[in-house]
Amino acid sequence: MTIRDDHSLAGDLATEAGERLLELRARHGFDDQRALKDAGDRSSHRFLMDALERLRPSDSVLSEEATREERMDPRRLTASRVWIVDPLDGTREYSEPGRSDWAVHVALWQEGALMAGAVALPAQGRTLTTAEPPVLPKAPAAGEPFRIAVSRTRPPEFVRELAARLGAELVPIGSAGAKISAVLTGQVEAYVHAGGQYEWDSAAPVAVALAAGAHVSRIDGSPPAYNQADPSLPDILVSLPDLAPTMLACIRDLHRQSP
Structure with missing residues (x-):
């Protein structure tokens, strides 16, 4: 993994977490969807937490899969940099064969604002990042349906x-x-x-x-x-x-x- 800056780090981590989730999904199969959801949440959370602890040891982390005590740690509220992550967004879709509408989220909040972020869509083969934001499509003309x-x-x-x-x-x-x-x-x-x-x-x-x-x-x-x-x-x-x-x-x- 090549680490350049926070934007690239968010993209690298989200992408790798997503690749690991795809491998787990293929290996585990869909016979036990509850177990697949739990394994996906747990393994992706652990990967992201270990990576951030290694690569950004001074930063705080808020993760969906953290314990309540970890989420409520008051040190997070006084930290200047906090990574906000969802290791597996859309566990229901992840556990259903053929679905691609699930994601991995990695964002950096810094001193009051979101500064960097990435959304990996592993089953769609892409990651959207603040390093290279997508170009927005044109809106429909006034009165046209959307x-x-x-x-x-x-x-x-x-x-x-x-x-x-x-x-x-x-x-x-x-x-x-x-x-x-x-x-x-x-x-x-x-x-x-x-x-x-x-x-x-x-x-x-x-x-x-x-x-x-x-x-x-x-x-x-x-x-x-x-x-x-x-x-x-x-x-x-x-x-x-x-x-x-x-x-x-x-x-x-x-x-x-x-x-």
Whole structure:
């Protein structure tokens, strides 16, 4: 592994973790999906933690697969550099044959902002990074339909209502990283989520989205905050920039009309 800077490190780690997950998936098979999920989470977490401890020993780490005590370690809140990782985003999709909408997230938060990040999409054979941000596709012309990524298993009614008002098509996709990546690669034009998430679900793809020039906000239009004492981050909007004002206005209207 060649280490150049934090951007390249994020990409290198996410890519290698993803390659290891592909090898584990092929070796383990799909007969016991629960065991495959657990093995994927555990092995990818251990690889990333060991690598960051070796390569960035002074930095803190917030990982989905850490223990609650590790996540709540107060030293993280006073650290100037914190890696926020999701070793396997989309365990359900990872454990199902033929699915490619799962990811590995590696992001660096530094002194109040996301500074570097990478989203590996191993089964799609690519990694999106802040080292070389993707070029955003063009937004549809005003009045033309567009696509919104939603959960393939539990799309919220709020997003259904939003899509109906906007004349948008809902596209089911697995992991949060795969959904945000789909905005950046032209599979969809937006991703809206309001059903509860955590910082590790979005930190890396948000870092890449911001570097690419996409719109990123909470659904009330405020910027998402990372490395908080409570790592929950319940909602997010990622879209092509031209669509954001209309989507945020429609979201506000829906909230005003809700009982």
